[in-house]
Amino acid sequence: MPLETLSTREPGKRASSGALRGAIAGYGFISEQGHVPAYALAGPECFRIVAVAERCAARRAKARVALPGVHVYESHLEMLDAERGNIDFVDVSTPPCDHARIALDALSRGLHVLCEKPLATTTADARAMVRMAREQGRVLFPCHNYKHAPVVKAVRQVLDAKDIGRVRMVTLQTFRNTHAKGVDDWRKDWRRERRFSGGGIAMDHGSHTFYLAFDWLGAYPTSITAKMSTLGPFDTEDNLSCSMTFPEGTASAHLSWTAGVRKVIYTIHGERGAVRVEDDDVEVSRMTGDAGAGDGGHGVWATNHERVSSNWKDASHVGWFRSMFDHFARAIDAGDWVSRETESSLRCVDLITSAYASALDGSRERELTGGRW
Numbered sequence: 001m002p003l004e005t006l007s008t009r010e011p012g013k014r015a016s017s018g019a020l021r022g023a024i025a026g027y028g029f030i031s032e033q034g035h036v037p038a039y040a041l042a043g044p045e046c047f048r049i050v051a052v053a054e055r056c057a058a059r060r061a062k063a064r065v066a067l068p069g070v071h072v073y074e075s076h077l078e079m080l081d082a083e084r085g086n087i088d089f090v091d092v093s094t095p096p097c098d099h100a101r102i103a104l105d106a107l108s109r110g111l112h113v114l115c116e117k118p119l120a121t122t123t124a125d126a127r128a129m130v131r132m133a134r135e136q137g138r139v140l141f142p143c144h145n146y147k148h149a150p151v152v153k154a155v156r157q158v159l160d161a162k163d164i165g166r167v168r169m170v171t172l173q174t175f176r177n178t179h180a181k182g183v184d185d186w187r188k189d190w191r192r193e194r195r196f197s198g199g200g201i202a203m204d205h206g207s208h209t210f211y212l213a214f215d216w217l218g219a220y221p222t223s224i225t226a227k228m229s230t231l232g233p234f235d236t237e238d239n240l241s242c243s244m245t246f247p248e249g250t251a252s253a254h255l256s257w258t259a260g261v262r263k264v265i266y267t268i269h270g271e272r273g274a275v276r277v278e279d280d281d282v283e284v285s286r287m288t289g290d291a292g293a294g295d296g297g298h299g300v301w302a303t304n305h306e307r308v309s310s311n312w313k314d315a316s317h318v319g320w321f322r323s324m325f326d327h328f329a330r331a332i333d334a335g336d337w338v339s340r341e342t343e344s345s346l347r348c349v350d351l352i353t354s355a356y357a358s359a360l361d362g363s364r365e366r367e368l369t370g371g372r373w
């Protein structure tokens, strides 16, 4: 379904004038190292974090030190009751198993929600969140921070300039030598426990892979086939590879926690050229002459290399979040409750869970709703 049919454009609403007043649910790694510094970078005229709900006592103590004067609670419900009328949005940064519950509790109380990826661990939960945002007229905004990496913005510029023509094929490889770790104070290996994570690397990182594929192909896929493997005694996968069919193209992805290096490699292929990204390195090849007998029928190419510093090794992505938070604030001001980002985050959950279903069924192809933008 095209995004526009899901959006309800009405004037945005804030509980307060001026800065957006936020409450964080889950003060762990990404909250402490990514979101909070990015809110600070944006400045107190844009965002003020006034409350934190955190189930772990050691983390509550750290929140009190890092955010002097902030109101700290043990549960998000306690926080939502106590902060009624004092906050505009809730930043959901807990492990995925609790995203839907906390987001629904916040949206139903008339609050906007910024939600870490994945939006939810089931399509039904993700749909319920989108439905609630529309019914309540409040923004549900996913953390699609990879779109704000300078190198990914550089890719977007190449595509917008129409230099390589219509994109027909995308490959996305995410190599990690281990699963990402949470803070030591709580369960730092929760990504290896399905009851917290909802899955392995595909549930953890797949959203970043898939929303980039949607963006570059300008559409949602119509089918997927997948294969996965787990190397240790865990109930979450280490490796997932998949092929997706799009209305006018294809994509393939490989995600690994057992690689020999930490790196992303993306290739984007258009009718007249291609882009290759390897962390900060961007190579753009453009066809400069028509295919002819003199060149073996392949065409004539010009290739540019550029380094676009994006700080990939730093998993906190503060600069990327800083840029993304502007879009969150804009969505609130515009009353864009369910934006293309939100729709993409729902499609990501559907794709990841469909990939799991395919992998568990001998890689049988699964149909998806699909659709062009």
Ligand SMILES: NC(=O)c1ccc[n+]([C@@H]2O[C@H](COP(=O)([O-])OP(=O)(O)OC[C@H]3O[C@@H](n4cnc5c(N)ncnc54)[C@H](O)[C@@H]3O)[C@@H](O)[C@H]2O)c1
Binding pocket: 025, 026, 027, 028, 029, 030, 031, 053, 054, 055, 056, 059, 074, 075, 076, 093, 094, 095, 096, 098, 116, 117, 118, 143, 145, 180, 181, 182, 183, 186, 187, 188, 190, 204, 315, 317
């Ligand atoms: N967008 C990105 O680049 C990025 C990077 C890392 C993590 N993340 C996402 O952020 C989320 C958190 O990951 P993390 O690495 O920060 O994990 P973490 O373990 O470091 O932090 C999670 C925190 O949430 C707390 N918590 C757990 N359940 C809670 C609940 N019901 N209510 C309140 N507090 C609760 C824990 O005590 C812990 O302090 C996950 O969804 C993850 O996918 C996103």
